[in-house]
Amino acid sequence: MIQVNLKWLNNWKANLLPIAGVAVLLAILFLYPKIEMQKRAPEATPGPSSAYKLNENLGPLSGKSNEARQQITAKVTREVGDELVYSAEGVQVLYLIRNDIFKVGITKGPFEEKKQQVEEWFQSFGLTQADLCRFGIEFMAGQNVKPTLTEVDMAPTDCKVAI
Incomplete structure (x- = not known):
């Protein structure tokens, strides 16, 4: 044992x-x-959404603006996610369904021309420049297109920017 x-x-x-x-x-x-x-771990750098405050511009839309929003988003088939509502060479406009905002990605310059092209596309639905400020539109671009993207660049032309 x-x-x-x-x-x-x-x-x-x-x-x-x-x-x-x-x-x-x-x-x-x-x-x-x-x-x-x-x-x-490096701290996350604020993305475009945190630099340009969409909420500073959002406000009640007129009946005409609401009609324009409905026309633009008429092809949206889902309830969540994002959907491409406009595409042209070097430009894509995504509609973020849950947030009810538009993200404009500019992938090919010149930035200012593409931004104007997208603003004109929105205005083709009967929106004014002031309407664009309340519409919830944010412009984004890569470093190769706009190396120094500012809050002013991210907002539609002549919109109030919170810094």
Whole structure:
């Protein structure tokens, strides 16, 4: 018969401290790198939506503006997500359904010409320049198109910009 030395069981209080110490040490060794990685992670840079405050311009739309919105979004078939409502060379207009706003992506310059082209497209539905400010439109462009995109660039022309 094999005898097992069970002396350590009799003195469990004395053995508890080293076991707890090893457990704490292992926990620190495994968790410390994760904590350090979180500290070193770069902070997210604010995207265009946080720089240009659409809410500063949004307001009640007139009956004519509401009709224009309905015409523009008439082809939207889903209840969530986003849907392409206009596309031309170097330009895409997405309608964000849940947020009820339009994101204009300009992928080919010149930026100002493409922005004007999109504004004219919206105005072809009977909207005025002032209506565009309340309509919830945000312009975006890549670094290759507009390296210094500002809040003014992101808003429709002549709209109030919150800085």
